[in-house]
Amino acid sequence: MPHKVTQPATAYSTKFHLGLGFHGFHRIHYIEWGKASKFNTQETLLCVHGITRNARDFDYLAKKMCKDYRVVCPDVVGRGDSDHLGTDEGYNYLQYNSDMNALIARLGVTEVNWIGTSMGGIIGMVLASLPQSPIRRLVINDIGPEVARDTLLSLSENMEPKEDFDTLEDVEAYFRVIYEEFAPMTDVDWKHLTKHSCRRTSKGKWRLKTDKCVGEAFRKSITYLNVDMWEAWDQISCPVLILRGKDSSFLTEEVAQRMISTGPETTLVEFENTGHTPTLRNDEQVNVIADWLKST
Template sequence: MMSGAAKKETLVANVQPEPASHTVLGYGPDGYHKIAYTQWGEPDPERTVICVHGLTRNARDFDKLAGKLSANHHVLCPDVVGRGDSDWLKDHSHYTLDQFASDHRQVIARSGANAVDWIGTSMGGLIGIVLASEKKSPLRRLVINDIGPFIPVPAIRRIKDYLCVDPAFDSLDEAEEYFRKIYVQTLPMEDKDWQHYTRHGVRLDEQGKYRLHSDPKIGETIKRYWAFMHINLWSRWDRIECPVLVIRGEESDFLTESTAQRMATTGPKAEVITIPNIGHHPSLQSEEQMAMITDWLDRNAI
């Protein structure tokens, strides 16, 4: 029979530790703004990983993967400006890929590393493509989760209905129901993963209501021009020289099979892993999906 002390130790061991929280200043047309990030593991200029989330999410989506990587890496997970604990910009038209890339150059500089590994989900992958394409880029290895240099208009059309919204929830259960609906393609997710998504995906307002932990205006430009807008970064893709892993949901409308095939045969000639029965995007919460990343990093050690 397990003693009380042993039970306590087991419970503590099963609790995900909290990362350290820090900030760094970014700069743009609105002046300076705060970029928040979580830190896992001890500073190590030789083994630093930066994980960047998707369009409407935040740094805490990477808690599970970052915790695993932190056993032998220094891991930073930023909140892209307008999300999580980072500042909101005064002018929503300044939420651009160029601004996000500029901010993350500051995060890389703060890390103290001359070279970093980058793991980017959706929008985080686009930022990674931009940074990896630059001359003498500090990105040593790039992992892209379900995004590519080209995004078709239908994919942008699909997400426009939950951009620029500001729902109010009376409870975390109500908020969780909302997240389960709009992120229905993000798999696999256990109940505890949805609870984690929800807990860190909302904030309390002055009236005690739960609201999304992001600026409702982050997608204003996308929503306004969705009918003809697409993203094309092929010219940048062709300039990338570091090893690249692409993880793709088989049913993804953001990263189509044809785009993934082109990514595998042009530019850095990425290794592509397609996960069946998943849309946009793989959650990176399962042991299997996390192992795809850790194993690839080990195989491509530089």
């Protein structure tokens, strides 16, 4: 009798859908967690990463949540295993918003619960502010409607094009510097982040999975003013959970307090000894999200 292979409860599948921009079509890679047979009865949890990150940042959260939710984690274009455009012209929020809307349509759902880290939070805020938005509940991980220009300039320095690395250990050492505010992070977490953030080249080197043009586009987008999305914030009508690292360089305490006193019904949770961003890689942070989703 042939051996029967049983898929674990935390099994995931990798898929692609097509996005469309002025440059033409591009493939968006996404990961779907849980048992496909349950998808038609489960709420969808859509998790979108930060500007230089990828879908695998949500592995810990997805494993914990996929018993109760259909968890979908995309690589935004230019990151992870999605297509790289090779030009900075397509790396903007108009394209990101369009791609995520196409993904929601691909999933065949009319509502989603959105978890957005940094850039993913900005995309979520924009989509949630629009009429007839499919976002039912919004979790924003360490970002707000206002970001100081100096903070953006500091981030742009970490997005300078990098040569290929000789070893995985070199890549990890680099990440430990540029992501020093990430918390909590164990040695296992750093190895996981490193493994899924680079690939081996034909010459045996290690190359980051973020298109170099992403950084070029970001630098061009910085103006002489702070980011100001307060008008969009006031248009959001769904419940919002804000996660903030108390040592965050992106979401200041002043902005966070203004967010809970204006706009939508908002809950703020802060984490000690954490900067930008809470990594959602431990039970404390994930349980906050799970409990809030259940309570709303």
